[in-house]
Amino acid sequence: MTAVRYADVEVGTELPERTYPVRRRDLVRYAGASGDFNEIHWNERVAREVGLPGVIAHGMFTMAQAGRLVTDWVGDPGAIVEYGVRFSAPVVVPDDDTGAELVVGGTVTKKLDNNQVVVAITARSAGAKVLARSTAVVRLA
Amino acid sequence: MAINRDYLGRVYELPEPYEVTRVKIREFADAISDPNPLYRDPARAKEAGYTDVIAPPTFPVILGMEGVGQAVADPELGLDFSRVVHGDQRFRYSRPLQAGDLVTCRTTITGIKALGGNEMLTLDSEIATVAGEHVVTSVNMLVVRSAAPAEK
Numbered sequence: 001m002t003a004v005r006y007a008d009v010e011v012g013t014e015l016p017e018r019t020y021p022v023r024r025r026d027l028v029r030y031a032g033a034s035g036d037f038n039e040i041h042w043n044e045r046v047a048r049e050v051g052l053p054g055v056i057a058h059g060m061f062t063m064a065q066a067g068r069l070v071t072d073w074v075g076d077p078g079a080i081v082e083y084g085v086r087f088s089a090p091v092v093v094p095d096d097d098t099g100a101e102l103v104v105g106g107t108v109t110k111k112l113d114n115n116q117v118v119v120a121i122t123a124r125s126a127g128a129k130v131l132a133r134s135t136a137v138v139r140l141a
Numbered sequence: 142m143a144i145n146r147d148y149l150g151r152v153y154e155l156p157e158p159y160e161v162t163r164v165k166i167r168e169f170a171d172a173i174s175d176p177n178p179l180y181r182d183p184a185r186a187k188e189a190g191y192t193d194v195i196a197p198p199t200f201p202v203i204l205g206m207e208g209v210g211q212a213v214a215d216p217e218l219g220l221d222f223s224r225v226v227h228g229d230q231r232f233r234y235s236r237p238l239q240a241g242d243l244v245t246c247r248t249t250i251t252g253i254k255a256l257g258g259n260e261m262l263t264l265d266s267e268i269a270t271v272a273g274e275h276v277v278t279s280v281n282m283l284v285v286r287s288a289a290p291a292e293k
Binding site: 020026032033034035046050051056058059060061063064065071072076077078080081082083084086087090 | 206
């Protein structure tokens with residue numbers, strides 16, 4: 001059960017913006033946990049050979065970080081009814097200790113029936129919009 | 142190399158049910174650096190109304206990836222995985238996956254199309270318990286980048 005009450009939320013309510021680091025070691029760890037070992041997520045040579053600017057983050061890693069904006073807000077990740085994103089640009093992750101930065105924001109864009117709301121999610125990295133048309137539907141208290 | 146259009150509608154099922162475990166959920170939550178206690182503490186998860194720790198919302202992609210893996214391993218499909226980037230991902234949940242769930246995953250190729258030199262492959266994965274309760278549907282669109290991006 002979530003702590004956020006449907007009655008307290010309005011269209012236009014903003015979720016606090018968050019910044020997450022994305023480093024090569026995060027991608028290697030995510031590859032292991034998720035089973036997605038595509039070499040473009042850890043091998044610079046292969047990434048460049050297929051025309052990418054360098055190693056890029058798993059879209060699903062980005063989606064997980066962006067989803068945290070919503071699950072941290074409501075507390076209960078089980079309150080998410082739908083979650084969808086479009087990966088509009090890659091998160092390029094340099095081979096250094098800092099890596100890339102992912103800046104995630106969200107706004108309530110619609111109140112639905114059954115205590116559900118739609119949250120539009122934005123995510124940027126190095127000035128590029130890395131998610132597009134990304135929304136979560138969440139059931140509130 | 143084009144994706145084999147005959148594969149539209151093809152179905153891949155997990156060879157055996159997938160068991161969702163506390164250890165795997167914790168490993169996944171650690172990998173996305175998410176400290177939420179509902180992923181780790183069974184007592185807290187039970188207080189919140191679940192039978193055990195729950196999995197993060199994007200965890201079901203592990204099952205979808207199994208289906209993709211089965212497709213990629215089939216040379217007749219013609220999918221060059223090194224050229225694949227994830228285009229779009231959507232989940233529709235009946236409830237979160239929980240530790241102790243024994244689930245099946247049925248992945249169907251629902252779309253194959255060309256767009257601007259790239260190809261797009263859409264896969265729908267239906268994840269349900271072995272008793273037939275729907276848990277989550279994962280819709281995954283992959284973009285296979287053109288082999289010669291500089292020659293357009």
